[in-house]
Amino acid sequence: MIDLDINGRTHAIDADPSTPLLYVLRDHLALSGAKFGCGLGQCGACTVMIDGQAAFSCVTPISVLPGRRIKTVEGLGTVDNPGPVQRAFIEEQAAQCGYCIAGMIMRAQALLEKNPAPSDAEVRRHMMPNLCRCGTHMRILRAVGRAAGEMRAAAARDVKPAKS
């Protein structure tokens, strides 16, 4: 058994230690946000966060994960109450077929948690590993920019009461 901390909950997983995290998420835990695209760490559809960094879950064996915090797109919000990055992707209608979007959101989330005000060049560089076959890249970039702005605004609202 391997204990995995996923979205703040500990799950005891009975699987071979070399099993990719992606298979455990989808097949054992029914967390099907992360997608199988290439299985080779080349497309980014499987992107999740590990200890705050974007990671390809299809090439991450669960043996390396005990003691580390995993976050998937399900950990950012719900259908009724989406997180700020999810909301921005909806508002910009960044999804066409949607297959890449959970990965895109997770990679964007990892960036914005570290850098709340990235430049366009920084966003482009950071998002480079994730591919979209529909070609909605411009909307995705706008969504990341919108999410950054909304997260900054929310942070500013949060500190206001302390100031006044």
Add this chain to the structure above:
Amino acid sequence: MRLAGTADKKPMNARKILLAAALLLAGVIAGGCADRTRVAAAPAPAQRTSFDAALVARGARLAAIGNCAACHTQPGGKAFAGGLPLSTPFGTIYSTNITPDPDTGIGRWTGEEFLRAMHEGIDRGGRHLYPVFPYDHFTLVTDDDVAAIYAFIMTRDPVKADVPANRLTFPARFRPAIAAWKALYFARGVYRPDPSRSAEWNRGAYLAEGLGHCGACHTPHNALGAEEKQRDLGGGDVESWHASSLTVTSPAPVPWTADQLFDYLRGGREVKHGIAAGPMSPVVHDLAGVAENDVRAIAVYIASRMRPEGPDAQKPGNALFASARPEEAGSSSGTRRGTASLDEGEGIFIGACATCHSAGLAATDRQPVALGLTTSINAPDPRNAVHITLEGLWPDPGERGALMPGFAGELSDGQVAALVDYLRARFTDKPAWTDVPERVREIRQGMRDER
């Protein structure tokens, strides 16, 4: 390429301090400012329109062989506008703006002043230039070739851009000390063809030793940053990477041929050796666009340096590797396993790497290079293997090329070290590296600093 000798950041030892003091003294005696007088009488620089288009085109190809843009351009910056920090054992030097802007670039330089900088390491104002600008190689470039490069540089777009002041330790920031350095390590030279060799070999030697300045990275450097000529091309340091030996001491399990070197230098990839990465990427990027004959000549010359006995002599390689796929290449598989760390590394390999790096994939040019054949895993130190494990391999934006994801987000420092140790034990017959955890920490820190 960029300056070698950067990974070693040990504090100055007694020998170095002594040498530094001697340099300082000698510099004062040599009087490094003697050339100032030569400037006053210099004629006005040529006008941009006065260059022949064919000369400019030839200069462009030569500047690509010299890889000028790699040091004289910042990431994302304007071409040749300088400002790239180059770390040296004596501090940080910022590359200069060599666009023809008259105030911040070299727009006022005459052809003769440009030639003197290339051949003698002296700038327009008569000051000695730091040898991070590899004039110890450029001194071999013919006057005609320098004139073509001058024509190319002077017809670039002028960019007004000051570069930051160098941050150097004493006595290196005292420029006359460079005079003493030159007295010790620099000789004005010309390329003398070897009549016993072919014209192609001589062309390659001229380009590789001169303008191409391969030795600036691939030769080990002494405590004062000079190339150790007795170990010429024997393997050096560049940034935090290892620059492979280009001599008989090459760690490549399969001896390089000229054809293979040509493919590597031209396309950035050779199926029996590896993929150009790190500081070698901009070099092959530039060589992709120059005259094919020149790249072939460099390949012929370097191949001969790796096999000095003659073109047909075979280096006694590990026969296991000659036709190896990873499975067969692991000569020591099963014999070195058993430690917990190697078991951990094997587990990571199976889950993270084997999908791509295992046998049985169709033999196409998209197939990864067999790990047992890669120069990085056979190298004398683990830095290149650590870099690639953490950072991956990425083609330039918009271009095709090998793509490997980096594992900085997936693997902890200890896991990267276990994996790299496992790769070394599993896929080579070389002794284990002893400094993997330290190198992993340093290189990951470097990635953080870059962000």
